[in-house]
Amino acid sequence: MTAGSAVTHADPSHRPVLWTQVMDALRVRSDGRYLDGTYGRGGHARGVLERLGPAGRLLVMDKDPVAIANAQALAASDARVAVRRGSFADLGAWDETAAGLDGVLLDLGVSSPQLDEAARGFSFRNDGPLDMRMDNESGESAAQWLARADEREIADVLWTYGEEKLSRKIARGLVAARQQAPITRTAQLAELIASMVGRGAGKIHPATRSFQAIRIFINRELDDLGRGLDAALARLKPGGRLAVISFHSGEDRIVKQFIAARARPPAGNRRLPVAIEFTPTLREIDGAQRADDAEVEANPRSRSAVLRVAEKLEVAA
């Protein structure tokens, strides 16, 4: 664990995003085996534990060393909990999952503590080193990547993961700016972007999309999501539930298409009247679920949260 990342015990009063909907979706059985692939502050995990009996098991994962230290403290006092540090993309490699799972929860993106702690370098509001790694003990930081990537690569990342329309202009400006001085601080990057694109009259900071894009790229978030969904489906038992909370359209599109492709036959082609054999492996539950007004008021971050739920079907071998 790095300096400044002391273990802070999860705040029991913290209600995570879409908590009630997630608990309804998982339908926790008292003797079931569940995996929370994004432990964070453990809010959802605590809800699962409250519903599990003594024979139940809760497996938790996170990439973040602070989240894992908190999860380990929980596991030390609750024998039903097992912890593994790493990406949920690799959940299938954990022997604890081999017996099959009754439910998998992925609450994607960054946690509030990650955003709030300036030293983690995710936030343009709290100045800190330009890091942005969920696992800040391995891989390349945002500052290291911005120091070496060429203009085209930077523009592609801003466009692909942030849908930033001014991606080329920003990339050109960043490459010019780093020739004067390395870009190493979050406030410095935010200010550079604002100076290139103007502050505009919009509600969001002009660097919002770029920060999101760089974070998704640095943490390989969409790649992990695709692999994690495949791994979860492979480990779910028939009747097991998959619940995924997304925070932006790129993530939600992947989850929506993953479920749709396994729950519904592909649309027919009028010019090719060939019967397509299709055996569904998932049943979609309830479509897209969002936070209600009261939750959005209490927790503005829940405004962009979308929960999708699916149940694994019994499929003849």
Ligand SMILES: C[S@@+](CC[C@H](N)C(=O)[O-])C[C@H]1O[C@@H](n2cnc3c(N)ncnc32)[C@H](O)[C@@H]1O
């Ligand atoms: C939105 S928070 C989860 C909050 C949590 N549900 C709670 O109740 O406190 C997302 C967490 O997932 C972790 N995370 C994001 N992507 C991950 C991945 N691919 N594998 C493992 N952990 C990941 C982040 O480090 C962060 O701690």
